[in-house]
Amino acid sequence: GDSVTQMExxxxxxxxxxxxxxxxxxxxxxxxxxxxxQYPGEGLQLLLKATKADDKGSNKGFEATYRKETTSFHLEKxxxxxxxxxVYFCALPNSGGxxxxxxxxxxxxxxxxx
Amino acid sequence: NAGxxxxxxxxxxxxxxxxxLQCTQDMNHNYMYWYRQDPGMGLKLIYYSVGAGITDKGxxxxxxxxxxxxxEDFPLRLELAAPSQTSVYFCASSYSAGHQHFxxxxxxxxx
Numbered sequence: 574g575d576s577v578t579q580m581e582x583x584x585x586x587x588x589x590x591x592x593x594x595x596x597x598x599x600x601x602x603x604x605x606x607x608x609x610x611q612y613p614g615e616g617l618q619l620l621l622k623a624t625k626a627d628d629k630g631s632n633k634g635f636e637a638t639y640r641k642e643t644t645s646f647h648l649e650k651x652x653x654x655x656x657x658x659x660v661y662f663c664a665l666p667n668s669g670g671x672x673x674x675x676x677x678x679x680x681x682x683x684x685x686x687x
Numbered sequence: 688n689a690g691x692x693x694x695x696x697x698x699x700x701x702x703x704x705x706x707x708l709q710c711t712q713d714m715n716h717n718y719m720y721w722y723r724q725d726p727g728m729g730l731k732l733i734y735y736s737v738g739a740g741i742t743d744k745g746x747x748x749x750x751x752x753x754x755x756x757x758x759e760d761f762p763l764r765l766e767l768a769a770p771s772q773t774s775v776y777f778c779a780s781s782y783s784a785g786h787q788h789f790x791x792x793x794x795x796x797x798x
Contacts, residue, residue, distance in 0.1 A: 619787075
């Protein structure tokens, strides 16, 4: 079945460090891929998405490229800020007729220190 | 535009009590979902709905019930609360595949 494997956390970085959070997936075909972010005390919100192979999603300085060869969608940011401290979830829609449901990774907690 | 609104934000229940977690959305989305998030864990789907009058079970439906009488509202009912139901509950809605809009959650403790 469809699955998402996400880098285990927690990840602790200093401000202005480079961030990579790995995400690989198993799915039928070439589904859209998503990164969601959850700030402390809040619900999840969509951070970025890519709808086809080789697409790059970007938002708030974060980027992720859809790599079908390696079935990966790694999240990157060149210079993190304290305000980026949050939990990050990789997600993909279920295959077949229930693609409105999402399969989420387990989440990666990022803490950025000043 | 309020998005997805959940009430209450916090609640403490005693074992065996029941309660309803409210969720309403103002985006006219057909799809709605209830998740639970245990400490340090990811999301687990409890129930979902593809439109008014239609609901279905997710991964962890035991101990919960839902109804969807209108497009806007999707309440989650806990009957006979148990300590294992202590969690943060999130309601979400979507128009299409992938982009789900989440509420801010209800933090529920059962003692």
